[in-house]
Amino acid sequence: MIKRTQRELEMGEKTLESLARRIGELDELIEAENSTEEFVRSMRNPNTVRKTTADVNKIEQWLLSKNESRDICDIPPAELNNYLAHFFMTATKQNGEEYEPDTLKSIQCSINRFLAEKGSTVNIVEDREFKHSRDVLVSKRKMLRQQGRGNKERRADPFTQDEIEILYSKNFLGGANAKALRNTVYLNNAMFFGMRSRTEHINLKWGDVELKETSTGAKFLELSERATKTRTGVTGDTRAFAPKMFEDKGNPRCPVQMYIMYKEKRPDTMLAEESPFYIGINKKSKGDAWYVSQPMGKNTLGNIVKAMCEEAGIQGRKVNHSARKTAITTLVHAGIPPTLVQQHSGHKSLASINNYSTASLNQQKDMSDLLTSHFSKASETVGTPQEFSENIDVLDTVLQDIGNYEFNNDIVNNMSATASVPFPQLKELFTSATINGNVTINFGKQ
Template identity: 40%
Template structure:
């Protein structure tokens, strides 16, 4: 079995031929500091693309003794190479990859070729049918071995657990921590926001309070350019801005998302109400009237909110799936499925964490 060990000298040579910055193809701790020409991609996606392309280039050099750069290889030969790569690739300890990991490698190669204006697509051209079939076959083989069950995947929050978070005071409007948790919970499940960087980049002006013709108040998410919605591809632009509606006329109702938003607005410093102010603010532990500081909430704190809520409420965070920030999105997706009159297949970008929802009708 071929081993794809790191070969920095080899990768430096390949990087020069490919036009990549030298450091961008070396797999190592410095990856997080690299900057590539993929300016429109999310930084994590760029890093993943570089890593997977480097693996494939290493395979070409060490296993196939291929001296041509990837972009110069004819499609028939490249099809065979990718098929063999997906069928034989192993992790450093020689264990098998998860089916989803192979799929993401295939996607990385497609992104790289598309970025460099390669003539053919791995996804749609008949020239790459062998590569696609190798991916399908390998994924099926791995699933038969028990791979891909994702026992550690994030799970949705049950209605009982949501109620316990309120009754135990983890969610609510009675103090800054509970209010912050509640606003984050509402924004995630009503607007479909991702758990980490996308939420951290949210600005105060991205959410506006409006009143419908019926007199009911609602908060509307005014979508800016986010991870998968750069504006370059019209298919990734949401048709309707997401909204969360008031459910009562009681502004002291902690379960009313509009009431929580208005309380969050009232308890933040006036200087933090500019459109470009960070949406999530650090908690002010002093005795000032404002519950929040004039500084953004740290991204690490933001990323761990859901798990901290469960821990503080003494609820289990492991078992049939883990509790993470993504659990809030899972809860939203499950709620959408339950609201539909008949089973449907959700768009791929919804299932995989995207933020564009296209549904014709909800009963």
């Protein structure tokens, strides 16, 4: 047995203590890293997380069908590029139907996002190594569009003025009852504040909307916007101004008065700043307590527009986004500059506003009527064969007074009696006209 000196024993103990301390620090570091990663994951948009998981599962199941069991992150770029190319070309839904063109593109983005989250250095959307799979994706999307897919059949339809009137007349909007008032407040928030997703409405708190007055005493509501899908608050990408809705005195549909009425019908316990803005309806109430001290269900809130339109018999694809779309298309069609519309809606780019610049139903009808009127008038001016012959005689009579006039009867005789360009009121054509020199008028054959 080796005998240690006191100094060696002390040095050994210090070494063990240092090692134990280092191990403890390493454990803390690992724990901190895990907790920070968990924190980052918790702040991701839940809808994006679900979408990413579902899309990655599609490619993973497809890889398994090709006897490829490696993790997608472990597949070398050249092989992964080849797999992706075949996936985009052949992948279908579980029922055998083709994907929509934009769905395939979103799957590509989900796979790329998943790889980045896993620490992979490849980028299938930009890297040169994945050009072939991108070319295949472009070709597949082109083929699907040629087959009639991707025509945006699920695009939300905005409300027309007539449809709004129907909803008010049938008490699905207005202040006649709790449901109508709740529907009205929801539509006003979506239209005047530019709110869009169900999540934004679910996260809306009572204190986020504040009733204020201008220096002249005009009342208005102002939204203190929380982080949204588009404006996360990370890069300071806030709106140019806080969204507002101003009162319209004397108008029974005044948005500010609808808000005040909604406030009066709420329980006092639901007027705190952190109380949910949308709350459930008190189905047992016979007095002023129209609502209960509970938040509105997510599914109910998510289908609020669809439900009331179906009950009212409103046609078209009316969903919650229809309210926001109504606001933006109304401003665009009214000639409001796109930059101001963008500031109101909160879009990051002007290009997004162009998606709302399509002609409204009334505008499409006006264009159709204009074209119908144009062709109807054109047909009215053709005239009968007899009228055509009479017009030729009138032309001859008028031109006889012009010196050096030659009339080519052969051409006139060969002209179709149903010519699309007759000669009505030809005398007026040369009234007050001064013609000098030799003049030849040629009539082209029909």
